[in-house]
Amino acid sequence: MRTPSKVKTLALFASGTGSNVRCIHAHFSPDPDVEIGILVCNRPDAAVVSFARDQNIPVRLMTREDLHDPSRLIADLQAAKVDLVILAGFLWKIPGEMVAVFPDRILNIHPALLPRYGGKGMYGKHVHEAVIAAGETESGITIHLVNDHYDEGAILFQARCPVHPDDTPEQLAERIHQLEHQHYPNIIEHYLSSIS
Numbered sequence: 038m039r040t041p042s043k044v045k046t047l048a049l050f051a052s053g054t055g056s057n058v059r060c061i062h063a064h065f066s067p068d069p070d071v072e073i074g075i076l077v078c079n080r081p082d083a084a085v086v087s088f089a090r091d092q093n094i095p096v097r098l099m100t101r102e103d104l105h106d107p108s109r110l111i112a113d114l115q116a117a118k119v120d121l122v123i124l125a126g127f128l129w130k131i132p133g134e135m136v137a138v139f140p141d142r143i144l145n146i147h148p149a150l151l152p153r154y155g156g157k158g159m160y161g162k163h164v165h166e167a168v169i170a171a172g173e174t175e176s177g178i179t180i181h182l183v184n185d186h187y188d189e190g191a192i193l194f195q196a197r198c199p200v201h202p203d204d205t206p207e208q209l210a211e212r213i214h215q216l217e218h219q220h221y222p223n224i225i226e227h228y229l230s231s232i233s
């Protein structure tokens with residue numbers, strides 16, 4: 038007899054538009070074994086907050102107090118029985134206390150080929166501006182585990198795309214977003230299947 042599989046619960050952390058959140062939501066919606074238990078956002082007016090509310094995903098707004106003392110945020114994640122935390126365009130650094138409570142259970146997506154173009158201040162269009170300014174002919178995405186250091190956790194996956202000589206940061210961002218949407222949900226699914 039097949040034992041029923043345990044439902045796995047994701048927490049999604051996002052700060053802005055949330056195109057990755059939408060893709061992850063669309064990918065897992067048909068899957069009865071995976072649920073999005075909570076969306077955490079640091080900007081009450083972000084488009085991703087409206088999306089989550091429309092989808093009946095509980096929203097937890099994160100404040101600067103949570104950064105300094107994340108104990109209540111951690112308790113909220115535990116109350117939601119979160120198995121895996123997914124950073125999808127989340128622009129604050131995850132507090133060390135939270136990394137300690139969720140070891141190897143926090144994934145991030147970065148819009149460049151780490152270890153280059155990562156670290157503090159390297160997010161969103163700043164990354165693409167730096168890549169173009171350096172004359173790179175190639176960029177890409179990195180999906181990695183989160184540790185105590187910005188963008189330095191173990192790399193799970195990378196994919197590449199060209200940078201054209203006349204690219205604007207917006208054009209490169211669009212190409213990177215396509216890669217993210219194509220790969221992030223699949224990598225999450227694969228990682229979920231590897232954890233108990």
Ligand code: GAR
Nearest residue numbers: 054055056057126146147148160161
């Ligand atoms: C994505 O490109 C993601 O890689 C990046 O923010 C964007 C969010 O887009 N994250 C970082 O720069 C983290 N350092 P989205 O809100 O449309 O998903």
